[in-house]
Amino acid sequence: MITNFITPGTTAFAALCLAAYILLANTLAYTAFAIDKSRAINAERRIPERSLLILATLGGWIGAKIAQHRLRHKTRKQPFGFLLxxxxxxxxxxxxxxxxxxxxxxxxxxxxxxxxxxxxLLTTSTTAEAPALPHRFGPGSDTAAP
Structure with a gap:
């Protein structure tokens, strides 16, 4: 039953693919920020800011912001924060x-x-129309009410 619902070409399949992409992009961005933070602590070669910004731009912005706040990484660099x-x-x-x-x-x-x-939106009707009377069914419904 669910296989009929999520088949290629349906809206549900497109939504599932989009959700998977966003999850993957955010996971990659968070992981890249974590690796860069670890390398910064150990005085190793860092991941370029350009790469971190590209990951955020390609859909990993939420993961990048979570990593930035949770790991306290690149929070004082204002040009980077603005670009992020x-x-x-x-x-x-x-x-x-x-x-x-x-x-x-x-x-x-x-x-x-x-x-x-x-x-x-600005023009409103000032005259209120009388509500329509309900139609009757049965004998004599063709004629107007007295």
Whole structure:
């Protein structure tokens, strides 16, 4: 039964693949931060900040932030902290840009839609209509009520 639900081409399969990817990316990011912290303590060759930021940008941002706080690693380096926080916006920004570029949405259409929506929200009907009477069934239902 569950094999019919999670088959390639279904939304459930895509969601499962996405969840697996996010779990893997966050695990890799956390592990990389932990290894870098261990190497920093032992004065060994470190993992470049660029690699850590790439792992965070490719979906491991949550694991990177958890490792940063839990391991107290790279918390004082402000340029790195800012770039790490900025990295969470890269993929959603790219996806939004791709969606907008492939659609026929233009700035004029977007502003027209926004103003139409705003006007419809601001204008309210001041006259209250009487509620419709329920329809009756049975003999005489074709005729109007007296």
């Amino acid at each position: 926080n900025l990295s969470v916006l890269i993929i959603p920004g790219l996806c939004a840009t791709a969606i907008i570029l492939q659609s026929d949405l233009t700035w004029d259409k977007l502003t027209t839609q926004a103003s139409t929506t705003a006007q419809s």
